[in-house]
Amino acid sequence: MGFHFEVLKTDSKARRGRLTTPHGIVETPFFMPVGTQASVKGLRNEALEELGAEIILANTYHLYLRPGHELVRKLGGLHKFMSWNRAILTDSGGFQVFSLSELRKITDEGVRFRSHIDGSEHLLTPERASEIQLALGSDIAMVLDECIETPAPRDKTKSALKRTTQWARRARNHFLEQQDRNGDLKQWQFGIVQGATFADFRRESACQLLEINFPGYAVGGLAVGEPHEVTCEMTAEVTALLPENRPRYLMGVGKPEQIAEYVALGIDMMDCVLPTRAARHACLYTSQGRVLIKNARYAEDQNPIDPQCHCSVCRRYSRAYLRHLFAAGEFTAAILATHHNVHFYLDIMRQIREAIEFGNLAKFSSEMRAKYAAGPA
Amino acid sequence: MGFHFEVLKTDSKARRGRLTTPHGIVETPFFMPVGTQASVKGLRNEALEELGAEIILANTYHLYLRPGHELVRKLGGLHKFMSWNRAILTDSGGFQVFSLSELRKITDEGVRFRSHIDGSEHLLTPERASEIQLALGSDIAMVLDECIETPAPRDKTKSALKRTTQWARRARNHFLEQQDRNGDLKQWQFGIVQGATFADFRRESACQLLEINFPGYAVGGLAVGEPHEVTCEMTAEVTALLPENRPRYLMGVGKPEQIAEYVALGIDMMDCVLPTRAARHACLYTSQGRVLIKNARYAEDQNPIDPQCHCSVCRRYSRAYLRHLFAAGEFTAAILATHHNVHFYLDIMRQIREAIEFGNLAKFSSEMRAKYAAGPA
Secondary structure, three states, rough: OOOOOEEEEEEEEEEEEEEEEOEEEEEOOOOEOOOOOOOOOOOOOHHHHHHHOOEEEOHHHHHHHHOOOHHHHHHHHHHHHHHOOOOOEEEOOOHHHHHHEEEEEEEEOOEEOOOOOOOEEEEHHHHHHHHHHHHHOOEEEEEOOOOOOOOOHHHHHHHHHHHHHHHHHHHHHHHHHHHHHOOOOOOOOEEEEEOOHHHHHHHHHHHHHHOOOOOEEEEEOOOOOOOHHHHHHHHHHHOOOOOOOOOOOEEOOOOOHHHHHHHHHHOOEOOOOOHHHHHHHOOEEEEEEEOOOOOOOOOOOOOOOOOOOOOOOOOOOHHHHHHHHHOOOOOHHHHHHHHHHHHHHHHHHEEEEEHHHHHHHHHHHHHHHHHHHHOOO | OOOEEEEEEEEEEEEEEEEEEOOOOEEEEEEOOOOOOOOOOOHHHHHHHOOOOOOEEHHHHHHHHOOOOOHHOOOOOHHHHHHOOOOOOOOHHHHHHHHEEEEEEEOOOEEEEEOOOOOOEEEEEEHHHHHHHHOOOOOEEEEEOOOOOOOOOOHHHHHHHHHHHHHHHHHHHHHHHHHHHHHOOOOOOEEEEEOOOHHHHHHHHHOOOHHHHHOEEEEEEOOOOOHHHHHHHHHHHHHOOOOOOOOOEEEEEEOOOHHHHHHHHHOOOOOOHHHHHHHHHOOOOOOOOOEEEEOOHHHHOOOOOOOOOOOOOOOOOOOHHHHHHHOOOOOOHHHHHHHHHHHHHHHHHHHHHHHOOOOOHHHHHHHEEEEEEEEOO
16 A cells, blocks of 8 residues: 545535555545654554544654654664554654754754753754655654744745755655665655745745645644634745645644634644643643633533543543543553543544535534634633 | 442462442452553553453542542543443542652641642541542542551551551541441441551551441552561461451552462452553563563564464464563553553462462462562573
8 A cells, every 4th residue: 555645525625635655545634643753742553543543743842852763773663663554754853953052053064952851963954854754654754844933934944945955855855765766765755845925935845845846744833823814825825836736734733713714725634732732731622612620610620621522532531530630640641631632633633624525614614613613621 | 239348268368359339340359450541541441341340449649639539420420431330449639649749747637738740738537538538439549547668667667557556446437427428438448457567566557447337458658668477477477357247458559470479468459550551661561470571582573472372462462562662762662561460460360269269379479479489591
């Protein structure tokens, strides 16, 4: 089973599709739970399977530093190492180098940085980022891009964009050379459109990447502090230029009420730490909005987290019990909350796919916004 | 379904029995995973059920302070509160008051102490400890006893023993009054034999409790620092005096290699935080001894934690992956390790029950000691 992507149905700009990978079919649009260090925090793989996750994201930066990509390669690749037989996407490590590491120094060659774990010095180049991901054996690999702080001035954005394109070309060449040398690699490589909050740069970046020719395209450097309207505007600028027969990935989003909006702009793939991180901080997502479960109002509440939810946590445990576990600092609290929140996100995606099929995504999207407009309960 | 205990088979002093409770049958000898705050740390109830746990222990001291026994009563009792429909034993809170709380002051009335959570002042009396456990609605409740530091001098042991007997009588009277008033209470109350490391005091304590007449008896205040031989000697002194048709509970034990020894002394019930606590510290129990999984020797080890183990963790995940999760500080590590260790303990109990049925417990016990004599790997 190789790679294939097809759009099955559209609803205005939104697309209902199907991504075939060597590790199974992934229905689109989809959301990827984040398994930074080869584990979605608090969920066994069995739980992810029960939840219907068809693909997860793992972080190249973290796995390169620990346990090391050569170890993972030696043990048969990431799927075998972590015993996950469904699809995996790895990021390029670029974003983490820029946000986590110390003493980073960027040149045309690549980015030199110190590990946040032990201070050791490393050089990440476009070729190296590709090589690491080939060793990990993920189904989808991302090219190394230059991430910049926001808000970014035009000149800095322009030079980062230029470098991102150069790096993308080098990464693509390296990847194709490996493919020629080793035969059919079981990996797809995606480019990443940058350009900060400037529409002209976003278009320029997209056009340059289209020339390089990737099987899929990501929109990077968004949802990093700019207003949501700007995120949407930039995303729309890019998706308008991208080929209809290739998947589009908006990186690092989003809030529950925003997911359907991004899909409406033509996005097929998303990832975010929000459902898992919020769960560990006792913030639960429900069909009626956010629930801050540590609130005293839930102390005697025998209802499930979300009476409309069918997850195994809502079928069995009460708000009162969840509140107690969080108040008592029991780490089973995070297990149960994470399970529910990931179910909530994956269920949103199921509802979105159905909405597209029935041509009423706009209605679904506005209902979600209304439910989350009131703030947490 | 009320309460019933029967011994089905004996092997020297060891007993293979069956305890019937309102929340199901518990095969004896059994080991109780510890769910201090109404949760076995790191395991969903679904996991405990998969592991075959027929009974768990919860801590009265913790649940009294948080969320409070009246809240639990109001929400339908501990079984309903935590959604666990199998048997539960609650301790009296005595041991935790002595080991966790501050400023405790013991009088004949009871023990006055400050909460380790918020410093609030509380008075725990034998009647109160019984009342709290009735509110929790556990299947088996323990009487309040006076716990003392070890090694203890004879005079201090004698006065604590005297008070423990007085408290046991008051607790029993209170319990029986409640039973008369409310009809058939769905709870059994056990007495606790004290007497530190003095055989004569142990015998005296046992005889005094037998006069009060409990449906089951515990041996308390052991495995708190004294040599293992002394633990065994004291246990043997007590079990020799206890009636054969009532269950015997050795509190707070034990190490994997000691479990069968205690059973050989006539013990039917045990509990210990060791399997769950050790798991969180990356110490795994296996059929070949302890495995300290963070050790570098496991970095590339693709074997399961224990090749002879049939738990769902060993069926799927490698030592290399477990080691990585612990090294990376991923909390999924503790989930997987806890699952395995609890399986290991419950499986030891299954093997012990089978060994008694076949009359070869002594052989099983010496094999376990030999495997664990070598120290951790």
